[in-house]
Amino acid sequence: xxxxxxxxxxxxxxxxxxxxxxxxxxxxxxxxxxxxxxxxxxxxxxxxxxxxxxxxxxxxxxxxxxxxxxxxxxxxxxxxxxxxxxxxxxxxxxxxxxxxxxxxxxxxxxxxxxxxxxxxxxxxxxxxxxxxxxxxxxxxxxxxxxxxxxxxxxxxxxxxxxxxxxxxxxxxxxxxxxxxxxxxxxxxxxxxxxxxxxxxxxxxxxxxxxxxxxxxxxxxxxxxxxxxxxxxxxxxxxxxxxxxxxxxxxxxxxxxxxxxxxxxxxxxxxxxxxxxxxxxxxxxxxxxxxxxxxxxxxxxxxxxxxxxxxxxxxxxxxxxxxxxxxxxxxxxxxxxxxxxxxxxxxxxxxxxxxxxxxxxxxxxxxxxxxxxxxxxxxxxxxxxxxxxxxxxxxxxxxxxxxxxxxxxxxxxxxxxxxxxxxxxxxxxxxxxxxxxxxxxxxxxxxxxxxxxxxxxxxxxxxxxxxxxxxxxxxxxxxxxxxxxxxxxxxxxxxxxxxxxxxxxxxxxxxxxxxxxxxxxxxxxxxxxxxxxxxxxxxxxxxxxxxxxxxxxxxxxxxxxxxxxx
Numbered sequence: 166x167x168x169x170x171x172x173x174x175x176x177x178x179x180x181x182x183x184x185x186x187x188x189x190x191x192x193x194x195x196x197x198x199x200x201x202x203x204x205x206x207x208x209x210x211x212x213x214x215x216x217x218x219x220x221x222x223x224x225x226x227x228x229x230x231x232x233x234x235x236x237x238x239x240x241x242x243x244x245x246x247x248x249x250x251x252x253x254x255x256x257x258x259x260x261x262x263x264x265x266x267x268x269x270x271x272x273x274x275x276x277x278x279x280x281x282x283x284x285x286x287x288x289x290x291x292x293x294x295x296x297x298x299x300x301x302x303x304x305x306x307x308x309x310x311x312x313x314x315x316x317x318x319x320x321x322x323x324x325x326x327x328x329x330x331x332x333x334x335x336x337x338x339x340x341x342x343x344x345x346x347x348x349x350x351x352x353x354x355x356x357x358x359x360x361x362x363x364x365x366x367x368x369x370x371x372x373x374x375x376x377x378x379x380x381x382x383x384x385x386x387x388x389x390x391x392x393x394x395x396x397x398x399x400x401x402x403x404x405x406x407x408x409x410x411x412x413x414x415x416x417x418x419x420x421x422x423x424x425x426x427x428x429x430x431x432x433x434x435x436x437x438x439x440x441x442x443x444x445x446x447x448x449x450x451x452x453x454x455x456x457x458x459x460x461x462x463x464x465x466x467x468x469x470x471x472x473x474x475x476x477x478x479x480x481x482x483x484x485x486x487x488x489x490x491x492x493x494x495x496x497x498x499x500x501x502x503x504x505x506x507x508x509x510x511x512x513x514x515x516x517x518x519x520x521x522x523x524x525x526x527x528x529x530x531x532x533x534x535x536x537x538x539x540x541x542x543x544x545x546x547x548x549x550x551x552x553x554x555x556x557x558x559x560x561x562x563x564x565x566x567x568x569x570x571x572x573x574x575x576x577x578x579x580x581x582x583x584x585x586x587x588x589x590x591x592x593x594x595x596x597x598x599x600x601x602x603x604x605x606x607x608x609x610x611x612x613x614x615x616x617x618x619x620x621x622x623x624x625x626x627x628x629x630x631x632x633x634x635x636x637x638x639x640x641x642x643x644x645x646x647x648x649x650x651x652x653x654x655x656x657x658x659x660x661x662x663x664x665x666x667x668x669x670x671x672x673x674x675x676x677x678x679x680x681x682x683x684x685x686x687x688x689x690x691x692x693x694x695x696x697x698x699x700x701x702x703x704x705x706x707x708x709x710x711x712x713x714x715x716x717x718x719x720x721x722x723x724x725x726x727x728x729x730x
Contacts, residue, residue, distance in 0.1 A: 386573025674709025
């Protein structure tokens with residue numbers, strides 16, 4: 166770059182000083198005493214270019230510096246190039262004393278002014294939050310939405326914004342409508358409409374989704390409507406993720422009366438417990454539920470203090486704790502909030518809709534509370550779906566799913582997972598989701614679950630391929646065959662995305678079939694199932710399902726937790 170020197174005497178002196186400093190490879194503090202001003206680097210991108218002069222005084226690109234970096238302008242020397250003035254600066258965290266030049270328009274005196282973009286676009290559907298922190302929901306913006314930037318919160322050391330304060334940009338037709346404003350995670354936003362509209366298709370992931378169809382309409386939505394951009398896995402400081410969890414399920418009663426279970430855990434290789442927080446009834450009198458679902462609070466099983474003490478027992482023993490929350494199958498919340506429930510003429514219990522943001526908020530508020538009060542290592546969401554009668558409901562003309570944002574069922578489930586994952590990670594815990602065994606079949610189910618769309622977001626995906634639910638008659642007597650057939654299909658679903666979750670599977674831990682038990686499930690029956698999982702590459706661990714948390718059953722097949730390949 167050819168430098169045009171300004172005629173002012175002090176500018177000429179300043180340039181000569183720069184050249185001499187560069188030639189000598191050093192700078193002195195004495196020459197900068199006349200003027201000193203602190204500033205910040207600002208820009209529309211996460212980094213800004215800084216320049217250095219050569220021996221002839223010409224500017225050349227030196228490096229990219231994150232916006233938000235502090236600089237010191239120690240004199241008023243500047244260089245003009247093609248109508249742009251470049252200020253002489255020193256990087257505040259650079260002890261070398263190197264001299265740099267930066268366009269004057271890329272400097273600001275206030276930290277609040279370092280982010281210069283005026284609009285951003287939604288690449289991955291985003292929840293708009295009411296506040297800069299916390300799970301309270303203000304709105305939603307689907308893929309491709311243009312957002313007006315009105316502020317930001319959080320800037321990392323690479324100059325990347327954590328959350329933007331935004332408004333949904335209005336057009337002429339909607340300019341008279343109320344403006345939706347809130348905070349959105351910057352990681353889901355891009356700078357151009359073209360990038361926002363594009364689909365992630367590296368190695369054909371999006372093409373694979375296009376093939377994920379069923380031979381009839383199930384009304385769950387299309388796999389191609391989902392987001393498959395690689396999801397950056399969270400690592401929580403001081404709390405490693407249990408990648409291979411050999412877990413024991415404990416209902417609320419077993420968790421509170423836990424002496425025999427802890428004794429058994431110590432005798433085996435069990436390294437994790439799944440403890441019910443909400444499964445029909447709440448396990449404890451939750452402060453969050455007291456505000457959001459009074460019926461659930463009233464009917465809770467034990468006090469907060471008693472449940473806290475129970476969970477602490479497991480934490481003190483160094484056992485990885487997973488808090489289980491049954492999400493959308495919740496009769497207590499349904500009683501308190503019928504306006505959030507699916508309205509249908511079909512018989513059956515009231516079911517809060519997976520479209521309802523109020524229900525999203527309630528479940529995530531419970532999760533955050535459990536992490537903050539009881540230090541759960543992980544939160545596991547179950548019933549992350551629409552009802553099993555979703556297909557029949559979709560055919561029923563009078564059904565109202567409470568779909569405020571025009572999402573398909575599968576979009577609502579994935580968008581809920583994005584929301585829950587971000588909030589639970591921010592609270593300091595990992596996040597897992599249970600899915601039906603049917604999800605291994607490679608299509609979007611009628612109730613809105615699609616394996617790759619969930620596995621791409623959560624830390625662990627826990628399917629439920631119970632041996633008396635799959636295959637032909639009497640598949641439960643020799644479970645390895647039916648489990649092997651299922652596991653191979655599930656493993657294929659894992660390969661459809663670049664960042665799959667750990668596959669931690671629920672296995673049959675009860676006598677079968679459940680409707681008329683005739684086969685006792687012991688070490689051999691459990692080991693057959695786990696062998697099939699690991700043979701297929703599903704090595705994220707396992708959880709025997711036994712709804713009663715029967716200590717006698719657990720003792721009968723306790724060897725399963727010592728499983729080694």
